Amino acid sequence: MLEGDWHIQSVDYGGEALPDRHGELQILAGRFSLQIAGTPRQVGAVELDPAAQPAPALDLVWHESGAETRRLRAIVRVRGELMQFCYYPDAALPRPTAFASNGTPPAILVRCRRVEPA
Secondary structure (H helix, E strand, O other): OOOEEEEEEEEEEOOEEOOOOOEEEEEEOOEEEEEEOOOOOEEEEEEEEOOOOOOOEEEEEEEEOOEEEEEEEEEEEEEOOEEEEEEOOOOOOOOOOOOOOOOOOOOEEEEEEEOOOO
16 A cells, blocks of 8 residues: 655645655665655655544654654555655644644645656
8 A cells, every 4th residue: 555655745734844854765564765856865764554433544654773763654545656644743633633744733744646667
């Protein structure tokens, strides 16, 4: 469902598009590689719970020296070649329940398109 290369087309926060937030996300064999707007490439683990409700749960997890340093707790949906995931920037908040960035508290909504192999 999620494995492959994805081009990040847009990122919204609080109902507003964040400019210059395009990038690449690769998910393979339980790992991810992420690069946004020329920032250094980040890598980590992917945890997916497809049975979670109201939408499948996606966690991107960063580790350093064997210890978890960051966890992005999102909901995810894939429709054909398009993927959306939504998360709160504050890791202390629960996972979002809707694919919207303009709620209270505001969330981050990421839209991606699958990259076709060359």
